[in-house]
Amino acid sequence: MSLFLWGLAIIIIGGLASLFSGRKPGLATFLGSVSVVVGSVIAVVPAFKVLLTGSIESLQLNWSVPSGSFFIQIDPISALFLIPILGLTAVAAIYGAEYLWAYREKKNLGVPWFFYNLLLAGMMLVVVARNGLLFLVAWEIMSLASFFLVTFEYEKPMVRQAGWIYLIATHIGTAFLIVFFILLGRHAGSLDFDKVSEIPSSLASILFVLAVIGFGTKAGFMPFHVWLPYAHPAAPSHVSAVMSGVMIKTGVYGLVRALTLLGMPPVWWCWALIAIGAISGVLGVLFALAQHDLKRLLAYHSVENIGIITIGLGVGLLGINMNSPTLAILGFGGGLLHVINHAVFKGLLFLGAGAVLHSSGTGHIDLLGGLIKRMPVTAFTFLVGSIAISGLPPLNGFISEFLIYLGVFKNGFAGGFESIIPALVVIGSLALIGGLALACFTKAFGVIFLGEPRSNYAKQVHEVGFCMKSSMVILATLCVLLGICSPWVIKSAENVIFEITSIPLETIQTELAATSAVLMNIVIISLVLLGLTITFAVLRKLMLSTRGIRQVGTWDCGYAKPDARMQYTAASFAQPLTDLFKMFLRSLKKISPVKGIFPAQSAFHTDTSDISEKYMYQPLFSWVSSSFSRLRWLQQGRLQIYILYIALTLWILLIWKLM
Amino acid sequence: MNNAADIIMIFLVLTNLMLLGLSRLGACIRFVALQGVALGFLPLILNHWDMEVHLVIFSIVIISLKGIVFPWMLNRTLRELASQREVEPFIGYGISIIAGTITLVMCMWLSSRLPFPEPLMSPLIVPVAFFTIMSGLFLIISRKKALTQVLGYLVLENGIYAFGVALVGKQPMLVELGILLDIFVAVFVMGIAIFHINREFDHIDTDQLSRLRS
Numbered sequence: 059m060s061l062f063l064w065g066l067a068i069i070i071i072g073g074l075a076s077l078f079s080g081r082k083p084g085l086a087t088f089l090g091s092v093s094v095v096v097g098s099v100i101a102v103v104p105a106f107k108v109l110l111t112g113s114i115e116s117l118q119l120n121w122s123v124p125s126g127s128f129f130i131q132i133d134p135i136s137a138l139f140l141i142p143i144l145g146l147t148a149v150a151a152i153y154g155a156e157y158l159w160a161y162r163e164k165k166n167l168g169v170p171w172f173f174y175n176l177l178l179a180g181m182m183l184v185v186v187a188r189n190g191l192l193f194l195v196a197w198e199i200m201s202l203a204s205f206f207l208v209t210f211e212y213e214k215p216m217v218r219q220a221g222w223i224y225l226i227a228t229h230i231g232t233a234f235l236i237v238f239f240i241l242l243g244r245h246a247g248s249l250d251f252d253k254v255s256e257i258p259s260s261l262a263s264i265l266f267v268l269a270v271i272g273f274g275t276k277a278g279f280m281p282f283h284v285w286l287p288y289a290h291p292a293a294p295s296h297v298s299a300v301m302s303g304v305m306i307k308t309g310v311y312g313l314v315r316a317l318t319l320l321g322m323p324p325v326w327w328c329w330a331l332i333a334i335g336a337i338s339g340v341l342g343v344l345f346a347l348a349q350h351d352l353k354r355l356l357a358y359h360s361v362e363n364i365g366i367i368t369i370g371l372g373v374g375l376l377g378i379n380m381n382s383p384t385l386a387i388l389g390f391g392g393g394l395l396h397v398i399n400h401a402v403f404k405g406l407l408f409l410g411a412g413a414v415l416h417s418s419g420t421g422h423i424d425l426l427g428g429l430i431k432r433m434p435v436t437a438f439t440f441l442v443g444s445i446a447i448s449g450l451p452p453l454n455g456f457i458s459e460f461l462i463y464l465g466v467f468k469n470g471f472a473g474g475f476e477s478i479i480p481a482l483v484v485i486g487s488l489a490l491i492g493g494l495a496l497a498c499f500t501k502a503f504g505v506i507f508l509g510e511p512r513s514n515y516a517k518q519v520h521e522v523g524f525c526m527k528s529s530m531v532i533l534a535t536l537c538v539l540l541g542i543c544s545p546w547v548i549k550s551a552e553n554v555i556f557e558i559t560s561i562p563l564e565t566i567q568t569e570l571a572a573t574s575a576v577l578m579n580i581v582i583i584s585l586v587l588l589g590l591t592i593t594f595a596v597l598r599k600l601m602l603s604t605r606g607i608r609q610v611g612t613w614d615c616g617y618a619k620p621d622a623r624m625q626y627t628a629a630s631f632a633q634p635l636t637d638l639f640k641m642f643l644r645s646l647k648k649i650s651p652v653k654g655i656f657p658a659q660s661a662f663h664t665d666t667s668d669i670s671e672k673y674m675y676q677p678l679f680s681w682v683s684s685s686f687s688r689l690r691w692l693q694q695g696r697l698q699i700y701i702l703y704i705a706l707t708l709w710i711l712l713i714w715k716l717m
Numbered sequence: 718m719n720n721a722a723d724i725i726m727i728f729l730v731l732t733n734l735m736l737l738g739l740s741r742l743g744a745c746i747r748f749v750a751l752q753g754v755a756l757g758f759l760p761l762i763l764n765h766w767d768m769e770v771h772l773v774i775f776s777i778v779i780i781s782l783k784g785i786v787f788p789w790m791l792n793r794t795l796r797e798l799a800s801q802r803e804v805e806p807f808i809g810y811g812i813s814i815i816a817g818t819i820t821l822v823m824c825m826w827l828s829s830r831l832p833f834p835e836p837l838m839s840p841l842i843v844p845v846a847f848f849t850i851m852s853g854l855f856l857i858i859s860r861k862k863a864l865t866q867v868l869g870y871l872v873l874e875n876g877i878y879a880f881g882v883a884l885v886g887k888q889p890m891l892v893e894l895g896i897l898l899d900i901f902v903a904v905f906v907m908g909i910a911i912f913h914i915n916r917e918f919d920h921i922d923t924d925q926l927s928r929l930r931s
Contacts, residue, residue, distance in 0.1 A: 697866070698807065698858045705854045716830040 059115040062132065065101025065144075066182055068093050073175025080168025083159070090171025091155040094178060098148035101182065102141060109137040112553035116188070125249050126191035130183070134553035135318070138394055139185045139311045142401035143304045147178045149529045150303075153409050154296035156525035157416060170210050170294065177203035177300065184308050190239035190249035197235065197308075201228040201276075204305060207297040208289045220285075220292035227285035231275030235312075238268040242319070254319045262320045266327055269316040270334070277309025279368065280338040281670035283361045287345075290357035291421065295412020298353060302360045303405035307397050310367055314394075318558055323375045331372030332480065336487035339365025341669075343494040344639050347501070347632045348666035352411045352421045355502060356404070359447060362491060363400045367393045369484055370462045376480055377465070378559055386559045387569045388465025391551045396458035399540060403446035403455055406533035410440035413526055414506060417519040423505050423628040426516045430507040433521045437507040439534040444499035446537045449492045452584030454540035457577065459488060461548070464573060494635065501631045510622040542581055545574040629664050636666075644669060721762045725755050726841040729879070730821065733852040736872065737813040742864060746791045749871050752849075753783025756875055759882050779878075782901075787871060794864060808859040817852060824848040842883040849876030 072093020079085040104115060116131035132140070154174065158167055180200030187193040205228070209221035242265060243249040245257060257265065275282040286306075290298045317323065342361030349355040370393020377386025413436040414429065415421045430437040446453040451460075466481040511517045521527070540547055552566045629636075636643055648663040692703075732752045739745050757780035760772055806813065821844070828843040853873025857866050 698860075701854065702858045705851075705858060708854075712827060716827060 059104060059117050059130075059132065062101045062104045062115075062182075062186070063117075065097040065099075066179055067097075068100065069097035069175050069182075070179050072097065073172045073179070076175070077168045077172035080166040083162035083167040086166075086168040086171055087155050087159065090168075090175060091151040094151040094175060095148045098144035098178070102144045104132055105137040105140040105144070108132045109134055109141065109550055109553060112556065121192075123191060125243065126195075127189050127250060128192060129188040129250055129252075130186040130192070131188045132186055134557045135311070135314060136185045138551070138554045139304075139307060139397065140182065142307070142398045143178070143181045143185065146303045146401050146405045146533075147174075147181075147300050149532055150296040150299045150405060150409065153299075153412070153526050153529035154294065156523050157294060157296050157412055160416065165210075170207060170297075173203045173206045174297065174300075177207060177297075177305070181305060181308055185311050188251045190243055190251075194232070194235065194239060197232065200305065200308065201232065204289075204293075204297070204301055207301075208293045210294050210297070211292070214292075217292040220288035224285045224289040227275055227282070231272050231282070231309075234268050234272030234275070238265055238272055238316070241265060241268070251315075251319060257319075257321055259324065263324065263327075265316070265320055266330075269313055269320075270330065273309040273312035273316070274334070275309070277306050277313070277364050277368075278338070278361045279334050279364065280341050280361060281674055283338070283342070284668060284671045284675060286357045286360055287349075287354050287668065290360070290408075291351055291353035295353070295408055295415060298356075298412070299405040299408035302357065302408055303401040306360060306364060307401065310364065310371075310397060314371065314558065317371075317375065323379050325376070325379050328372050328376035328379055328480075331368055331375060332483060333372075335365045335368030335370075335372055336483060337365070338362065338368060339491040340487055340494075341642060343491050343498060344636075344642055345666065345668065347494060347498045348636050348643050348645055348664070350423055350628060352414065352423055352502065352506065353408070354421075355423070355498070356407055356411055359407075359495070359498070360400075360404060362495065363396065363404065363447070366459060366462070366488065366491065367396045367400070369488065370394070370396060370458070373462055373465055373480065373484060374559070377469070380469075382469050383559075383561050383565050384569060385465050385469040386561060387555050387566055388461050388468070388573065390555050390558055391548060391570070391573075392458045392461030392465065394554055395461065395548065395551060396455075399446070399454040399458050399537075402533055402536045402540065403443045403453075406439060406443040406530060406537065407447065409526070409530050409533065410436055410443060413522045413530065414519075416526070417522060418515045419518075420513075420515045422515075423502065425513040426506045427509045427512040427622065427625065428507070428516060429511075429519055432519045433507075435521060435527045436530065439530040440507065441503060442534040442537050444503050446541070448496040448499050450496070452541045452544075452581055452588070453537050454544070455537075457541060457544040457548070459492065460577070460580075461573065463488060464576065497632070497635055501628055505626070505628045505631065509625045512622050512625065512627075542585070545577045545581060548574055548577065629662075636664075642669065644672075722759070723841055725759060725762065726845040728752075728755050729845050729849055729875075733849055733872070734814055734817050736856065736868070737817045737852060738810045740810060742795055742862070743792070745865065745868050746788050746795070749868050749875075750784050750788040752872070752875055753787070754780050756878055756882075757783060759879065763882060783871075783875070791864065791867065805861040805865075806859055807861060813855070813859060816855065820851045820855070821848050824851060842879065846876050846880035846883060849873075849879060852876070 072089050075093070076086045076090035079089060107113070108115060112134060114131060114133045116129070118130075119128040121128045151174065154170075158170060161167065177200060180196050180198075180203055183196035184193060184200055187196050205221060205225050208224055209217055211217045212221070239249060241261065242254060242257075245261060246254045270279070271282065275285075278286045286302075290302055293301060339362050342358050342363075342365055346355045346358035346362065349358060370389050370391075372389070374386050374389030374391075374393060377383065377389050411421065413433065414426065417433065418426060418429070420426070442453070446455040449455045449459045463485060466484045469481065549567075549570055552563065552570055555561070555566050556563050636645060643666050645664050645666040648661070648665075650661045652660045729752060732748050732755075736745055736748055739748065757776050760779075761776050764772060808816070824844045824847040827847060831843065850873055853869045853871070853876055856869030856872060860866065860869070
């Protein structure tokens with residue numbers, strides 16, 4: 059525990075020091091990034107210790123705030139979330155040092171580093187806090203620090219709008235959480251988590267709904283995800299990586315923590331989580347498919363992956379409810395491993411997107427193309443991330459999805475009717491998500507990195523520097539390692555699963571050992587295939603080395619004068635799929651079609667806005683604003699009138715209380 | 718019996734009513750100053766002229782701030798403004814005084830309903846303190862000029878001060894110093910604000926500012 063506190067202190071002090079040395083961009087960058095890396099390395103030690111041994115470390119100090127106490131504890135659940143938080147934030151800090159350097163003349167670099175360190179400190183506190191008030195304070199620190207990071211380039215109107223949307227969304231979520239903790243605390247008589255016991259089922263259900271909405275807003279469940287497609291593109295890329303990779307996972311953490319507090323789940327909770335997961339997953343990837351902006355596309359993929367995690371949690375919860383250890387272990391195991399895996403590959407993809415943005419100056423997919431020739435490292439690492447996020451073996455994204463599949467397969471076809479239905483729903487939606495994600499990343503990788511440059515943005519690119527490259531390489535290596543070492547990695551989840559489900563440790567160990575044996579086969583087959591591929595590649599290289607290689611234009615398809623604009627665009631590549639699902643997507647198309655034998659200029663434009671934003675939030679907020687505008691007459695613009703309101707309120711309260 | 722305290726309380730009531738009915742800004746400033754000086758003696762009186770050092774210093778600070786510094790600042794502002802030296806009320810002087818008397822009755826009723834932990838030095842002190850607070854609020858609400866609003870705030874603060882002295886007895890220092898600091902800042906800020914409003918718009922009528930709302 060003391061190592062954790064030391065790490066936290068280094069991170070906070072480093073942030074403050076960076077803030078005060080803002081005049082010297084070099085010093086501010088050094089202090090900010092080095093303190094994050096050093097602090098994370100120190101603080102991650104106790105997290106690993108707790109995760110592997112299953113011991114629990116806690117610290118309780120008095121705090122002079124009413125019903126608050128400085129009660130922090132690292133248990134295996136916290137440790138599982140702490141590791142990706144510390145790891146990804148540290149790697150992204152190395153990247154950010156180079157990424158932010160480009161702004162050194164326009165902006166004070168001390169400010170983003172201060173908020174970056176504060177964001178990390180907030181996330182660390184959120185996952186260890188064991189008191190409702192402390193949790194909410196940490197939650198707000200995290201939310202506000204990330205708000206200031208999102209609005210880093212506040213001079214752009216789009217960024218300001220994104221900042222407002224994020225701020226409002228996060229506070230609506232917090233409002234639900236405040237109610238959640240008040241109700242929980244009133245029942246338990248204390249806001250400390252360890253005092254909670256035996257919640258009556260009606261109250262537990264209310265608390266569950268509050269937790270799903272409150273934490274789901276942060277995590278990005280459909281339809282509470284609207285802030286993600288705005289905030290992630292607006293933030294600097296290393297911040298998007300942290301926000302998408304780990305910050306939204308604090309929502310998942312909160313939900314898991316709430317589930318451990320609420321006791322035995324009724325069956326509808328499980329269905330609710332599976333349904334939310336399936337909807338978020340499928341719709342998230344569909345909307346990603348229709349996007350033209352790389353970071354917005356990745357933001358929708360975060361919604362998709364949160365969906366997969368939630369399906370895992372729902373399956374695990376169903377396992378507890380149906381008293382089926384296999385389902386519970388594999389469901390929670392898969393969902394929680396996906397938390398780590400998603401942090402790695404989504405962090406990697408956002409860093410790759412940042413590298414593209416950094417060197418080309420645009421994130422618009424249809425303006426890019428052919429980047430693999432000029433940015434080989436970025437392209438290769440982005441490819442690794444794309445394979446991982448599409449859930450292809452043997453990379454890490456596959457492992458966690460595979461655990462969920464395995465759980466429902468084993469249980470679904472062993473049990474009766476009521477266990478086949480969840481199996482069908484889960485397998486169907488996971489398969490759909492995986493396929494669509496693959497299509498989406500084929501589109502993104504193909505259009506951005508392959509082919510010929512589509513505009514001058516893509517022609518002027520150059521490979522990024524050492525810091526950015528190295529952090530992407532670290533994450534890409536992790537993607538591969540987590541996949542190949544998965545038979546051993548999943549065994550480390552035993553203490554977490556024990557903490558959540560209270561299934562005897564021996565059952566968990568035997569179940570995980572069986573799974574690990576299956577995974578071993580997959581890894582061996584994949585390694586053999588990979589080895590064969592590499593052998594053939596080497597052979598090809600050897601055979602070609604004696605012959606001359608000629609460079610010709612790509613994709614000329616027999617045309618005499620090919621042009622870069624003849625290539626597939628992102629929209630045309632995705633068109634068959636977006637048309638298939640146009641019922642959900644409701645894309646706006648503007649076509650001026652080709653006419654006649656000698657066609658003149660024609661144009662095609664699509665725009666896919668978010669359905670929940672367009673059909674749910676916009677009507678809701680315009681109704682709210684029109685009903686509030688009826689109260690406009692109260693706002694006279696006169697100071698005297700406003701003070702009269704205060705005086706009247708005072709009088710009414712006094713008279714009402716003293717009558 | 719605390720006759721001196723009662724006299725000060727009655728003096729407060731009279732000055733409040735006077736302020737509600739006065740039309741000259743200069744006279745208003747003088748009455749607020751007088752009120753402040755009278756209140757400065759209150760802690761000494763309530764402690765039976767017990768000449769403890771901190772009480773004496775406290776009284777001197779209060780009297781010099783409320784009786785000298787604030788009126789001096791306000792008078793200076795008034796001279797520099799060189800605008801019309803009249804109060805310009807939204808609510809006429811006669812109606813203001815009538816409203817004041819009704820408020821006084823209400824305050825008497827209120828204080829009779831308020832439970833207090835121990836008997837107070839003077840039965841008048843709570844209703845009068847309330848009445849002073851309410852008069853201050855009334856002045857702020859019903860007068861146009863920004864300067865009158867500063868005066869209203871000062872009267873309001875006098876009321877809070879009287880209340881604090883009555884309740885906390887011997888230890889009003891902390892409470893009062895806190896409040897005083899707030900008011901000092903408020904007077905400062907408002908003084909600057911009035912100066913700027915005057916420079917921008919050539920007048921200090923706050924109701925003209927309502928055109929600024931969107």
